[in-house]
Amino acid sequence: MKNVQFILIFLALIIGCNTNPKIEPEQDSVETNIPCDKTGLTLQILGSGGPAAGDARASTGYLVWFNGHPVVMIDAGGGTYLRLQQAGVHIRDIKFLGISHFHPDHASELPALLWSDIFSSRPAPLNVSGPTGEGSDGLTGFLEAVNDMATPVDAFTRINAIEVTPHKDSITTVYKDELLELTAIGVNHANKPSLAYKVTIDNKSIAFGADQTLDSPGFVDFVKGADLLVLHLAISEEADKPFTNLHAKPSKVGAVAQESGVPRVVFSHLMKLDSAHARAREFSLSDINSNLKLVKDSFKGTIILAEDLACIAL
Numbered sequence: 001m002k003n004v005q006f007i008l009i010f011l012a013l014i015i016g017c018n019t020n021p022k023i024e025p026e027q028d029s030v031e032t033n034i035p036c037d038k039t040g041l042t043l044q045i046l047g048s049g050g051p052a053a054g055d056a057r058a059s060t061g062y063l064v065w066f067n068g069h070p071v072v073m074i075d076a077g078g079g080t081y082l083r084l085q086q087a088g089v090h091i092r093d094i095k096f097l098g099i100s101h102f103h104p105d106h107a108s109e110l111p112a113l114l115w116s117d118i119f120s121s122r123p124a125p126l127n128v129s130g131p132t133g134e135g136s137d138g139l140t141g142f143l144e145a146v147n148d149m150a151t152p153v154d155a156f157t158r159i160n161a162i163e164v165t166p167h168k169d170s171i172t173t174v175y176k177d178e179l180l181e182l183t184a185i186g187v188n189h190a191n192k193p194s195l196a197y198k199v200t201i202d203n204k205s206i207a208f209g210a211d212q213t214l215d216s217p218g219f220v221d222f223v224k225g226a227d228l229l230v231l232h233l234a235i236s237e238e239a240d241k242p243f244t245n246l247h248a249k250p251s252k253v254g255a256v257a258q259e260s261g262v263p264r265v266v267f268s269h270l271m272k273l274d275s276a277h278a279r280a281r282e283f284s285l286s287d288i289n290s291n292l293k294l295v296k297d298s299f300k301g302t303i304i305l306a307e308d309l310a311c312i313a314l
Ligand SMILES: [Zn+2]
Pocket: 050, 051, 060, 103, 105, 106, 211, 269
């Protein structure tokens, strides 16, 4: 009898712990890739969520692997500190950390990661890029605040900070060496200086659309030719201001995905509010299948729905 009770408690614990059941989208072209095979060029999702805590997703973060080495991290939203460890990676092993913009769901783990790096034996400075902007809207101001927090240790000592002016009609080469090229373009995200990035390694590239309304003049040309594109599907078709000043609706996301010509697109920054919230229906996870259908009305390529820690091989 005791054994039966034990098994029942054990089962209850397992069921109770399963707080992040995988979404089962109705779309036949949805692709997810767990577990990861990190050979060649691979994108791993560190955080597939946005600012609202829900659905057990970390806020935004992405990791680019090449031949088993973590090379570039894009964004460091809440939860990515832990997801990075779950991916088996220490910040000291990453060559480049690109921040798209300084909203907390993209940058709040930056202090924790830099603080953690103080205790590592880093072989070379960590390259950190972000947009120029007033105060903590820009990389310099944000890092100054981090440094104040980190006193008496100088958090700058092992950072190569690269500020990028978010021009919306011209592309900036942020970084280039024998392995990696990183370019960026400014995008519209209310009044927040924001960057979309493109990572090119071994003649293949991954573009990261970042938070934006997808109406920036140079964005589509910037991502054309990429092998994989990450677009943010934060809001639903019935969303209104202020959310529509920050993000694009699913129909627009689908149209831009198609216009880009990129064959495979990852949809991320998925958001779920408490269902009792008056504006819950304005966010993508309130009805992900309907929102993906709207994307699919325009986009005829492969849809990949982001999941934390999932990998997409190129
Ligand atoms: Zn965001």
